[in-house]
Amino acid sequence: MAVSVDEVKKLAELSRLSLSDQEVETLRGELDSIVNYIEAVASVSLPDAASRVPHTDLINVLREDRVTHESGAHTAEITAQFPDAEDGYLRVKKIIGSP
């Protein structure tokens, strides 16, 4: 067994996904076969020179930060999609002082 039930539960917690026990068990079985498949990567031995190469040729692309539109130009469309709002503000649950 590559991944235990407890590990799946922990991963679901880290991923912020509530899963039923049945879903956890199904996922565990599926992850077993997937992890078995990607194990080919973990078990490959690479020459030292290659193992120092972290990635293909990536470079950072930087630009000046600048304002591209008038303040408030898109506010109405964006706030229209809030699941819950009050006076144009997004309403969420109280988090300060909660465990």
Add this chain to the structure above:
Amino acid sequence: MNITDQSAAEIARGLRDKTFSALEVTRAHLARIAELNPALNAYIEVFADAEDAAREADRVLAEKGTEAHPLCGVPIAIKDNILIQGKRVSAASKMLEHYVATYDATAITKLRAAHAVFLGRTNMDEFAMGSSTEHSAFGPTKNPHDETRVPGGSSGGSAAAVAAHLAPLALGSETCGSIRQPASLCGIVGFKPTYGAVSRSGLIAMGSSLDQIGPFARTVRDAELVFNAIRGADPLDGTTLPAFDTTPPRTKRIGVPRAFVADAQSETRLVFEKKLAELASEGYDIVDIELESAPLALPAYYIIMPAEVSTNLARLDGMRYGLHVDGATLREDYERSRAAGFGPETRRRIILGTHVLSSGYCDAYYRKATVLRAQVAADLARAFESVSFIATPTAPGPAFKLGEKSDPVSMYLEDIFSAPANLAGMPAISVPMGHVERDGVELPLGIQFMAPRRMDASLFDIARAARNEA
């Protein structure tokens, strides 16, 4: 002569000759969609304002005549993960079922400037994760060649729409094979550009180091037309490349990694060899090449991609937009919204991505995979020192039955030949190469050609040769 049988280039000619108007072209496609889409489920939504856009295109054609853009008045279907301002865009997920795009993707801005007509948004695997379009929250798309079979995926709706003549053109997106594989299974042309050739601004992100938008069409020329319309550097996507021209390929040599190709079904290999023999008779040299790391590209992809998926999809938490399911605490809000919003494959990949990035596994999986990724790119670069193209079958076999690949890994293996080009950021094209028969039905198969980065245009030339297209 039926308008819906015409290619985009033929439609463009007909519009200039005044054989028909853009409105007539759009109406012809809408009528065919009304007739065939209920069975195929290629479109999730047909846009009510398509006729208005066609009338506007007619006005532009009347004013500019032959100066109008080649895509002016030509209908195009758009994958449901590309934003069109004011339209719903759901990535075929319950999570974004009612989400309305607040801006145009750059590819859409460019097509809008050309006065192409957006017909509707097409079905796909949820968040572009899948190879059959069965993972859509809005039901699977059927293959137009056999409705008991899948169209491939994740851009299955776009591929089926073009194959069934519900649009002459469509946009899709690829993270690994999501344009080429459905093009192969539906018998059309699908092109994955060089990473960075087309802006991803306004494409709902899946695996950001891999994602790329590309066209579907029934002719190579049409695919090239769309690519040329949507490509280009974009300040809104820092990974776009500065404008580039493709230099003519140095040779007419096609490399075939035969050990790798052995993973295809035997009938697929026979059709592939026949197509290679045809290309040889047209003056191409077919040579054997070694691509030792190629079989490891897909397992490496299944580490890199879920890692990026688990990160990219973290933003979908039911707070600012998308599905919200209320819980007792903020944390429960997150957990319930995400559980209700994401389908099984999306959850699997989020969990898998979290696993390969977690402490204790990151070195064994993620870091190793990124090193292998560099190795795959290096092996391809070495191969391209002696050949100008690499050819493989696009997919191991033809379209499979709905429900046939219920085991996740068997579905993942559909992309075995796609993975190297995506990991290395290289362009690749799939064009039909022949048929195999299954249950008395002729099913199409595709051949893919890969080329070094920025050699996109050379792929259209070899694809035309493979299709005997003038």
